[in-house]
Amino acid sequence: MLEPRQNRSSGCWKRKTKLEKLLIPCCVILCILTVLFLILYLTKEPDTGEICTTKHCVKASSEILDYADFKANPCQDFYKFTCGSFSKNAVKKQETTPLVTVTDDLKNELKAIIVDPIGHKNPHALVLLKQFYQQCMDEKKIDADESKAFLEAVEELGGWPLMKGGAWDVPKFNWVDWHIKATKLGLPIYGFFTFERVTTAAGNTILKVAGVSKGSGVYLSEARYNRIMTEVMEALNVTDQGGEITKQNYEVVSFKEKIRSLNLGEDSSVKTLEDLLKACPSVPWLKLLNSLAGDMNETFNSNSSVTYGEIDQYCEELDQLLNKTPPRAIANYFIWSILHQTYNYLSIRETYGQVTYETPSRFEICFKDADERFKYVKETVYVRKKTPKVVRDNLNEMIDFMKEVFKKHVEASDWMDDETKKLALAKTEHIQTMIGGDDEMYEPDFFDKLAGLGELNFTSDNIFNMSRERRMSETDHFFRTVYQDEDDDYPGFFDNMLKVNAFFVSPINAMILPAPILSSIFYDYRKPAFMNYGSIGRIIGHEIMHGFEKSGRMIATNDGMKDWWTNATADAYDKKVKCVIERYEKIPFRYRLNGTLTLDENVSDFVGIDVAYEAYLKYVEKYGPEQRIPGVPLTPEQIFWIQTGTWLCFRKLDDSDIDYEEEDEHAIPGFRVQAGARNSLYFAKDFKCPEGSFMNPKKKCRIF
Template identity: 25%
Template sequence: MRRVVAVLSFAAVSSALAACGGAPAQVTAPVAPAPEPPVTLQVSLADVGLDAAALDRAVDPCTDFYQFACGGWIAKTEIPGDEAAWYRSFNEIDKRNEAALREILDNVGKDSDSKLGKYYAACMDEAAVEAAGVAPIADLLKEVKALKDVKQLPELLGKLHRRGIKPLFRLSAEQDFGDATRVIASLDQGGIGMPDRDDYLKDDERSVKLRAAYRKHVQATFELAGWKGKDAVTATDDAIKLETELAKISKTRVERRDPKSLYNKLTRAELVKANAKLDWNAYFLPLDVSPVDVNLTSLAFFAGLDPLLAQTKLPAWKNYLSWHIVRATSDVLPKRFVDEAFNWKKAVTGQAEQKPRWRRCVEDTDDSLGELLGQHFVALHFGGASKQAATELVGAIRGAFAENLKDLAWMDAATRDKALTKEQEMAFLIGFPAKWRTYTFETDAKQYAKNALAASMFQVGYDLARIGKPLNREEWQMSPPTVNAYYDPQRNHMVFPAGILQPPFFDAKFSPAVNLGGIGMVIGHELTHGFDDEGAQFDAQGNLKNWWAPEVEKAFKAKTDCVAKQYSGFEAQPQLFINGELTNGENIADMGGLKMALAALRKLREKQKEVKIADGYTEEQQLFLANAQAWCGKMRPEMEQTQIKTNPHSPAKFRVNGPMSNLPEFAAAFQCKAGTAMNPANRCGVW
């Protein structure tokens, strides 16, 4: 996706290898605080919402706080066979949400008129899926076969893109970087099947192994779809060769973190002129859009398509397109296709077994009819009280951010004012959309693939219909049950779906310190995205427009560079280091989020009448424990390798230890000696 939406969702957890040195593990008694003027209550960790069993008290919190807070949980937790990773927060909540959604779907399924019920029932009807075979995609494959000339390619490409099948590149509706009130067409690089362009081009052991697995998978898929013997081999060669050419002209993930380089707006006439070999007008026709201007996320990528179109023979294009049709629809075809798609997933993530069908069907229904399913979920599982409490927490974090701005010595008055304005203009959405989306496509209780293709077509049509219309600021990009959150710099708003407002992130019964360490940190993280190295390039209105005084911008750049360099030194697996540039925005957001959560707690305590000491841990210690325990997780090594290469989030261990070791208040709270891993001599800090 071109848009630089910054989501919270987790990446990897590292192995037990310590990233930082430090003293050998030792048992450290928790330190009780100096007496506070308010009444002090002695309670248990469970009373405030923390998990005593998750701790590993044999580890010194000053050496590796993540291990201290999560070691007990890590030792007793197995990653389920049908998962690539497992987190104490995200996955445990997901599991609860999934069970709730299944119950909803089973119930609505009893109503034979329910669009939702029919969609889920058709997905669950494996016999009908088997009986349909490849018939649902036969027409599309026939159209590919019928191509007479490479010149006919653009129109067919448009037809496939209209159905959500995306060979070659991607078209979407996006806000204009230069004018956030406008929605324009955006063309982005794409058309590859492996997770990253580097996977086609690098010669390290993992890439070589992955390519071998991919070749096997593509060929097996062709064979299942009816290609025989040598034809399947040739088809595989053609598809992979074209994808490799596309990878070569694609930008890296780090290059794509520069919004300015992603902004290359052309008029329709300029676009048409730019590609002699690609008839854009023929392409747009079946998509039912006629954009006035179009943004290209990469001029080089689209310029590179012309030689590809000139040099590649028609049969190779046919094989490439056929591959993309089958790969995009494998999940809705018979079991043999689903199993083969899973073989590939296994190579990428290490996941041992497939999720049971009902789980896949719940996920797919949420993908296809999320705001219909979400209405039921919200009615049953989202109380008004949690919305109120979350709104108050947002207020507390925003207050902390504004206060903190005053203390930043590297800012000047003018830039500070602009930062404050941006923060004040930042909107936030909690729980669920104010207006629910209407799904206009029909569903059939017996035809899963047909439903899924209709849903995909609806989604594409819905998206593209936004082009040329005023921006709808209330629109959500995640469904309500989703356990995640995001900040969108072009809308300058943050969004917290109902799914994440649950334990261990949030519970009305938790102490304020624990809620601030959980959801408070999440709110601070999203808010800080407005001011990370990418977000800071957008102004209060969401335009890509520099609002920084040059000297202040220089100081800011030095600070973000410090973070990038520091995180690049964190080692997740032997010789596998975090990419500090790829993860820079997320790391800055993690650091800001933790700092704001702590500041909000300190502010709250000014008026607090009682103080809770939980099993000897002070309230500030509780906040740090809550924060770490929200990230306790385990990940399969293959998944971790994939994540490090492709995911902008650092592994969980570093999402905890990175921000905490950079925060002097953490070292003070746990009385860490100078020079310990969690109280280092050199720190980075941005906000």
């Protein structure tokens, strides 16, 4: 029979010895103290003690754990130590390489700049872009308009013969006046002449007169074009009485194909408008150009510089064609060209959309149109977002530390003679730096210079009218800047500055860090410095060395390209780097590795990694030692070395040890992760690798 609970408890206490009765309260007190100490530890300030517990340090710790495998021996297989967890989980996570992930992130971030809602801190140019995109996506509003905005604009231009029939006023038609009026109304016609801004051999910009725009390049048979245009007319409540629409449609198709057959040959020589008037007297060039330029105060005169191709025959054939073509066919051609470029903004878009065989989504249409109408706005916003002043200042300091370190390496070099060393030291001192973009890109009026957006404000929320307003601002910007002395190569600039890469342009002695590489695993100014110096620092050190290995021998001077190496330095360098070639070619691999092909990249790896490490030591000397990060049983210096390799990790595609077979100017990833560290003066010390172990060979290959 069980005793009552209270009796059992009372009896249990009586049976305990005096020692037990004494120890129980002590245990209770000890437990309470333990809990109190735990609470104090968890609630202590994050910036005290040896461990950094800020959210950025916690995030940094998580990233390290996603890549590294601490079970591996760093002295024997540093690649596995650095990339083991990444390789193990990459297939499950559907990742290939960190570079691919960063590239995908770049695409998504650029897309978000356009599609995200308007923010109160968005620059004016970005607000315009977003407004355009949002109204383009509003198909209900577009359908509710029933293409009235388009029809009203066409009526203001002079009317559509296809709709007005005999009521269209033939005597009032003149193609030059229509071209001028269409441009002033922001209506995108395919004219018989187009105008571009080009740079001459002398470096100044002038107007180029080009031939007829070929339009969409879509070939339409007469029957198919007639069917589509007849359906468009029906959608606009116009019936084909007596076959008049069919007749005029055939005229447009015939005229369109004849215009497309005209050719204006290329010629880059600089002439004057007076020369153009003599070569093509049938066109009133001064009237046409000054009318298009608007209130630019007679931009053009007979002495204005222009360039054009072999225009004599082109103008003669155009005159003959225009003289034998009914005016209504030319007017219909102009209206067709407007429709062809704006139908996506109209209620009849699906009907006319049959001219192409493509079926893009509404998002694809609006994203592309917004991006093209506001070219380089999203790219500029992205660069500014990724490279605020704190980032540029932080990286400039890092580069300055590296320049100091690099000069010491140059001074200690045993393969550069005194003459070459002197030039190398001067070159190091005068390295230029571009982080994200030049200073002009961060100025408030940059968008106006870039795309003429300073004075634009939409007065309508109808997407067709918004497109007209944008075209008018584009025309104004074009003629306002056509004779500027400097022609900035924005296409080339943004193409290079939106790559997940870094560059050292040796001829102009410039270190360039595009914005996309200043993110994710490469760089975050809020992370501990040892992580940034290991990742982006190693890359910067690598790129700087490109200006001082053999491929960087030529520099630009006022007298052309100059070789700043002496023959003695070149010969000594060739002997010095033989060990780099040999180290690479001795790697067991599926095919013979070419150490000469990858030499410049490998040399830059060998040198750049130590330059980054020593620059980090300068950082510590200036700011003091850094805290460790939570959950990672490594010193800041050891994490530096992991960071030099994480961006080179790659996914295993099968069960073999090595599956990366793409041969290029860069070494295979495993070599790049290990070789620089293996031949460093510092790696073995930080990981206490015994001499003779794989990562601490007795004889190291040293360039600087």
